[in-house]
Amino acid sequence: MANALSVPLAKSKALSGRSILLQVIMGIVTLLYIYPILNMVFLSLKEMSEIYENPLWIPVNATLENYRVAWETMGYPRAFLNSLSITLVSIALIVLVSSMAAYPIARYNLRFTRIMYVVFVSIIMVPGQMTLIPIVRMFYSIGLVNTRLAMIVYYLSAEASFAIFLYAGFIRTIPRELEEAAIIDGCGPFAAFSRVVLPLLKPVTATVIILNIMLIWNDFLMPLVLVQSDRVRPLMPTISQFFEEFISRWNYAFAGSVMVVIPGLIAFLALQKQFVSGIAAGAIK
Amino acid sequence: MATTAATLSRTSRSQTSRLLRVAFLFMLPALLFVLIFKIIPIAVSFYYSLYSWDILDVTRRFVGLENFRRFFETPQAIGALRNTVLYAVVVSVAKNLAGLLIALALNKPFRSSRIMRVFILSGTMVSLVISGYTWSYILHPSLGLGPLLERLTGLGFLNQDWLGNPNLALYSVMIVSVWQITGKYMIIYLAGLQTVPVELYEAARIDGAGRFSQFSRITVPMIMPAITIGVMNAMIFSLKVFDEIFTMTKGGPGFASETLSTYLHSQAFFFTGRAGYASATAVILFFLVMAFSAVLLVFFRKKEADVYG
Structure with missing residues (x-):
């Protein structure tokens, strides 16, 4: 691209x-x-x-x-660490789980893998609102509400299918010879995947990471309904709550906003190229 | 010969079952999570939509299609549906037009173009939530740009309570939605424009084609994949609009800028006993997304496989 x-x-x-x-x-x-x-x-x-x-x-x-006030009242460090840990762990799991699932889809021509590919691709377009109420209900009943784990499980499940689609498309473009050589040398399929294929997936992994950073870091609706405790609340719902609290103290509210925006802008300026090609490659969603 | 064939088919069958086992193991983690936390919840939403129910599960009573009937008899719900469709259509067109025009203007090898591209992406980078709040201020009736614009241009209509006026609120949010995401569509169209071979334009110039016919006969057909992707993408995102409505108007004033997402959110979480009704709203949103995608797929004469391929 x-x-x-x-x-x-x-x-x-x-x-x-x-x-x-x-x-x-x-x-x-x-x-x-x-x-x-x-x-x-x-x-x-x-x-x-x-x-x-x-x-x-x-x-x-x-x-x-204003920054001093915002720093002290909105619990910035905690919200930042919540956003950071939720985003990092979710993305690590999405990359691992999706690339593994995409491998047999791209390589084995079985009815099972063909059907699963159609299943994964067809749920990409289903709006997240369709799962909102059942997910909240489910997380309440298994005691996962108000945890970072709940957010991670949700993002993994919601974003895996699109990542599988991207990975499967990419793996199909890799020549099979390398893996076949590895298998002849006595590698099992899992070793062939992790030692031969996985290292070749860097470009598409960059796309998956960039897209999910933007999605998860900036997500608002899910944490809004899944988190009622300050302890685990990430940045976006935190700044929203801060605005509600300081409704006419624009100076405090915007000092908080600048602090919320800074990590994203640093990431963007540092990884400009990757962001731009990630957005272009991932636009099909 | 017969024996060989039988052995062959036996080994290939046992190899198939071995491959199947390996494939299943590779896919197991994804399958488990997607099944439990995505596919089952989707099915459950359909199920809940047929019940009168509250989210803490105190009472649950089968009511058939009653929730849907109530939806179509509630003016606020009909308003949310109408707003969602209006918003999605206007915003999808506007996002793509803005992105395409800016991409055309900035598809030039100047250093200034590069800087402008980065600036135009800033809304996309700061998130919808932050964009919503900064624009709440820009559109504020006494502190925002309105009074200044009136002083500069003498045009009184520019000085409005953009978010407080029920006739304007939804359109004001539309402006912010387009502003926020233009950078992304600019990138989609820049990537598309860079796939057009320069030779085509040279040949067209030699044949005496003007700028406009070059654009309509070469550029548009060549970037059709980008247009398809851009419009589909914008439509699906816009139908789900939540963040900018929530941060700027909360669906108000009154219910003037309510959309299906803000409506189902408030029905599910601010009222008790309406989880079934909110699920019915989610199902309606689901069908709306599917219907619009289907119409667009037919419109762009593309099978879904092509769009994703």
Whole structure:
């Protein structure tokens, strides 16, 4: 997949009037896209009194006080660690379980594997809302509600089928010869998978990881209904609760928001290329 | 010969059963989790939708299709259904148009294009929840952009209570939904545009084709896979809209921006005894997603296998 952000740069040519106009229009459009984020940062640095006088522009008397308040009241470190552990463990399991399941689908031409592939692919499109009420009910009755494990089990089950679809498609493009050689050398099927195939799955694993980081880190509805305790609540429902609490204290609420946004932005800037090709490759969902 | 054939078929049968065993073991973890926490809950949703029931299971009474009848007799529910369809259609078109136009404008090897692409992705990176809250402020009637825009342009209608006006609330949320995800559609279309061979445009120019006919005769057919993916994707996501409604309007004012997801969420978790009714709402959402996907698949003359392949 061509990487949309890494187009080679041309030597700057003389710009025609038309392309200057286009550049100006695109500059305005870009401003429209970045301004709401910038304004969030501006607001997070203002006193409320300044917000009323200067609601939309760079702060005159910038203060970090809002961040101190937000840090102390919203339980940021705990929420961050909850998000981090839920996301990491879920993704590790999704990668392992889905790549294993995809292997026989891609390699063994059996009625069983063909049927299972159709089953996995056809539930990809079913909206999560269809499982919401039964899942909550089930997790209540087995005592999993208000645990990180519940979130992990949910994400693994909800996202495995799409990952299986991606892995199966990728494994089919890998030549069989390597595995066959390994099997002739006395490897069992599990060793052939883990020693020969698994190391070749890095590109598609990158896609699976990126897509699931965005899905799980930013997910809101499921943790909203599955978690009623501060102890295990991840970042998104935490910031939502924080906004409800500080409904007109925009400065505190946006200081909290900036803190919520920072880990994602760091990950994006560090892994820009992977994010862009992951989004492009995973867009079929 | 006969013996060899018999031996062969016997070994191949025993090999098949061995392969089957191995395949089953490879798939067992995925099968277990997907079956217990995805497939069974889907089936259970259908089952619950036929019962009058509350989520803590104090009472459960079979009522047949009563929940569905009630849904179609409740103005709030009909409103949520209408809003969901309206929202999904408008937003799916708008997301794809915005993504395609920006991709066309930025499909150029300038450094500025690269920076703009990153900025346009910012909404996608900060999540729907945060986007909803920052835009609640931008659309705020006294602190937001409205008063400033009125002062700058003299156009009074720009100064509105965008989220507090029942006639505008749903449309205001639509703007935010499109803003938030444009970056993703821009990437889908940039990837699509990069698959179009440059030679095609050169040949067309030699034949005297203008910019517009180059676009409609070369670009559009060549990026049809991206358009199919983009529209299907947008439609399925938009029908499920929850985060931006919840963070910006909570379905209000009144029920003006209620959608099926926010409706079933509040019915299931803010009221007792309505879990069956909420499940019926989920089933309606399910059929809506399936119906729209089917219509789009036919529209794009593609079998599902092609879309996923």
